[in-house]
Amino acid sequence: MHDVFATQTTHAGAGGAAMLEIRNLEAWYGESRALRSICLDVRDGEVVTLLGRNGAGKSTTLKSIMGMMRKRAGSIKLYGEELIGCASNAIARKGIAFCPENRGIFSSLTVAENLTLPPIVRDGGMSEEEIFDLFPNLRERLNTGGTKLSGGEQQMLAIGRILRTGARLILLDEPTEGLAPAIVQQIGRVIRRLRERGLTVILVEQNFRFAETLADRHYVIENGNVVDSMTNAEVPANRDKLAAYLGV
Ligand SMILES: Nc1ncnc2c1ncn2[C@@H]1O[C@H](COP(=O)(O)OP(=O)(O)OP(=O)(O)O)[C@@H](O)[C@H]1O
Ligand SMILES: [Mg+2]
Numbered sequence: 001m002h003d004v005f006a007t008q009t010t011h012a013g014a015g016g017a018a019m020l021e022i023r024n025l026e027a028w029y030g031e032s033r034a035l036r037s038i039c040l041d042v043r044d045g046e047v048v049t050l051l052g053r054n055g056a057g058k059s060t061t062l063k064s065i066m067g068m069m070r071k072r073a074g075s076i077k078l079y080g081e082e083l084i085g086c087a088s089n090a091i092a093r094k095g096i097a098f099c100p101e102n103r104g105i106f107s108s109l110t111v112a113e114n115l116t117l118p119p120i121v122r123d124g125g126m127s128e129e130e131i132f133d134l135f136p137n138l139r140e141r142l143n144t145g146g147t148k149l150s151g152g153e154q155q156m157l158a159i160g161r162i163l164r165t166g167a168r169l170i171l172l173d174e175p176t177e178g179l180a181p182a183i184v185q186q187i188g189r190v191i192r193r194l195r196e197r198g199l200t201v202i203l204v205e206q207n208f209r210f211a212e213t214l215a216d217r218h219y220v221i222e223n224g225n226v227v228d229s230m231t232n233a234e235v236p237a238n239r240d241k242l243a244a245y246l247g248v
Helices: 004-009 058-065 088-093 111-116 128-134 136-140 151-163 181-196 236-246
Strands: 018-029 032-043 047-051 071-078 096-099 169-173 200-204 217-222 225-231
Touching: 018 058, 018 200, 032 058, 032 071, 032 200, 047 058, 047 236, 058 071, 058 096, 058 169, 058 200, 088 096, 096 151, 111 128, 111 151, 128 136, 128 151, 136 151, 151 169, 151 181, 181 200, 217 236, 225 236
Parallel strands: 032 225, 047 200, 047 217, 096 169, 169 200
Antiparallel strands: 018 032, 018 071, 217 225
């Protein structure tokens, strides 16, 4: 690759081709700059985490990939195709799906309605049966309204509804936040199954102990910059450094 950042920030993953290449990504909320110069790569079939303290820019990075930041600059390429300048619905049609921190489900609708609402953007999405295999609780709650679901059920629904769409790159913003340990484990099993199916996942996660059971690689974000990256195999040798970055 010709970009100098590539050699600095890229660690070879499991061997897939580069799917997403982000270079010098900047983003603003009004006049306030949230991302300064994000550079990262995600390969086909990887699970990659974005780590960092509160306010570091993790969610803003996901929102920028999804085309949800009004003001952004730099480059985000999906298989070489530039996404900066594309609207979020166009980005969704290219096969990227975002599960936001607030879960993005419609609380006034039932489980069944939430599942069938998102448009199918590509072939290869999961059938409702496959989604219920992943999340058996949802099958039992099919006609339940969103407001009556537990936090864990809401998270399962939020992930389930984007799996139907056929997206190949799944952006998950803190899917385990506030959930009981048993539910966290279930979400972990689901993310592993997604990887087995060949999907690619970018996971924002505060719970590093959870993240390191799943991820191929990690990026550390601080003040709107990527300040470090490592493979999961490199984590044991870097525990002190990671603890300092994350303040844990
Ligand atoms: N809607 C918004 N309007 C203005 N500033 C925002 C908005 N959302 C986030 N910011 C600011 O942008 C910066 C990056 O925020 P971001 O939400 O991306 O952080 P984060 O790493 O996801 O943090 P957290 O772990 O708290 O979710 C922070 O300084 C934050 O205060
Ligand atoms: Mg966030």
